[in-house]
Amino acid sequence: MKRTAVVIILTLVSALALIGGDDELIDRKFPDFTFKTLDKEELVLSEFCEENPTIVTFWATWCKPCVKELGKLKEMKPELDARGVKVIAICEDGPRTQAKIKPFVRKEGWDFIICLDSDGKLKSKVGVADIPEFFILKSDMQIAYHHVSFKPGDEVEYLEQIEKLFPVLEEEKEIEEQ
């Protein structure tokens, strides 16, 4: 009886999952939250997004694809800066490895806003299951692009999306022309 019930539930859930074709998260509102950065600064995500187009990504020091993804975002810095795009990297390291975050970030030379989420509160709020998970947010907090996991080459699509969504800032254009 139990076996039948479980199989029925699984079938229903999978069928429900297959109904939608496109990424249902696109155009949805990203949950707002207040967070503290590694430098102890307190930021409200919605206020931050209003001022800057924002990338939010979830990572951890032990997650190899996450570190690769952030390394690629570091390489994209000129393109991101030209469009005023900021990166918020939410770190999921637990207490056993938390002490290594700061030296790790320094070693990698990441100039991102690093936010700690050691109790997984933000991860749960956003509904993130696997890391890395990558979001591009518009100024009204709508999700413009969403990607789960990272493989080398995914950064090409990230850049295409950023170029499509956010034009180069006027002051950057002037600098280029000069």
Place this chain on the structure above:
Amino acid sequence: MKNNRIEFALICLVIFSSVAFSLSATARNTLEYRAAESDKGDSFLEDRLDLRMSISNISMGIRFEAMQPSRSSALTRPDSTYTAITQRWAEMMTDKFTITAGTFTKTMGKGFLLDARERLEIQEDHHLDGVNLDVDFSEVEIEFLAGNADWDNYSLFKAGQITSNWEYFPVNTGYIRFDVNGEDPLPDLIGETWSVGMAKDIGDFYAELRYANTWQGPAGAGVNYRGEAYYVNSSAIIGPIVLYGEFLEADSFLVKGYTQEYATLPLIVRQPSYTLLSRHLMELDPRNVTAFNANAMIYPIFDFEIDLSGAVVMKDSSDLVYYETYGSLSRDWKKFSLKGIYEYQDFANDDYFHNIVLEPLYYIADDKSFVLDLEFQSGTEYGESFSNFYALGELAISSLGSIGLEGGQLTESDGDKENFGRVYIDTYIAENHKLTLGYGRRPGGFTCSGGNCRYEPRFEGFELKLSSSF
């Protein structure tokens, strides 16, 4: 009982709000089916659903996990089998207050007081059932918690902590009282711990100090234990070098995974970052230890990134029980990158591991890459010599997915060699549905992936996995 009532009232409130107002919902579902070849073992069917609903500043959700055949968890609830687990939670959040009720995770005192961690598989349950109140006044944050441990179903917690975020006084202090849900508790299941810690940044120098004091056993029973733990970590940047060090001294301090599963000590030794070691994971008992490590990360010198570290663990202040040395060298060229790792681990019982890893990556085009992971281990385990190897080759095309081939050979505890190999395809069948198809043989054992470790049964056959967000 009281906790259950509060929890029930909050969930009712959320349900009422959900019906009365508009609601937004998201869900993730992972369906996994493995069809074993005849007489090669069991077939598996698993499903994990994470459903979340929110309206304004109230949210609620359930996590559901079902599996066929029913099974027991290797780490928690070892004496019970199950076919499904359901967890539920509700949360109300304002600018200053957050109330969470139901099943949730919580860290207090950076793990010295409490560490109930999220796991990908709720089979390995490290959650709490209860209520948590968080009051955040920006400069000062106060938290209260009352709950029941999901991992054993009988540990009860009452805890609180105060964190000062004031720049000149960045202190965290907290207290936890743990008890049991039974009439005749074992003495070591009752106790309390308090901790105090401080972390400070001065320019390129960072230091963190923490102290915890623990007590167990019912008053007057004559079986009381007292324990203390001291922990220091510090890092400094000197030019292109990041120096990092940790020191830990702990006596009868209670740690996760032993008599009580409620707190955890920092990890002085390096976590396995490759595939083979995870199948031979050796846990060190962090009680009655003095341990330290030193780590130098150099980036970049002649375009090479260098990571060197060493760690030593001593028991009862003098007996060396473990030491390790680690070195890695990596470099990125325009279309090619290479990382090499060498690690030596030595256990006091004369067992030792040599681990060598090589990870070349080649970009065929901007969106196409080919990666290899080559790993070799040799040494002794329980006095018996062994050698293992593992190789993975994966071609990834950004817009399509990836195709991979992995295989290797492991030495089993009886000295026999076991070969394994598997081919897989990973692709998006729609924007929000990721499909993995695989065929081959997986070795059994404790495997770690993405920071989550779980026991994988030996398997040979066809596998299908569908991960969806909707």
